[in-house]
Amino acid sequence: MSGEPASFVRVIFETVSPDSTFSGGKPAVNASIVGIIRGRSTEVKAQLLNDLWSLYKNVTGLSDDQLWVSVTEILRAMQWSLARSSLKSATKPNGRLRSA
Secondary structure, X not given: OOOOOHHHOOOOOOOOOHHHOXXXXXXXXOEEEEEEEXXXXXXXXHHHHHHHHHHHHXXXXXXXXXXXXXXXXXXXXXXXXXXXXXXXXHXXXXXXXXXX
8 A cells, every 4th residue: 555565564453442532522433543654755645545544434434524544754764763762662681672
């Protein structure tokens, strides 16, 4: 969908309790997709947003006002900073990776 190799794509599914999403101050059924992308044209990002929106709507049956899709552009320097931060939290003080 994004043009990246499959090995570059990371997906996290997170379930939230029904009493933790609201719209207009009232409990509501909502869903969100948040993407982080680097180095894609405005056209590619727009197509990605449209594709994700359509796919999720078709699968869930949610209406437009129940779905939020966003893509955030990160710079290469930010990507390396995030990677180092993740690696740092995944390693022990001796430099070895923590076991899962």
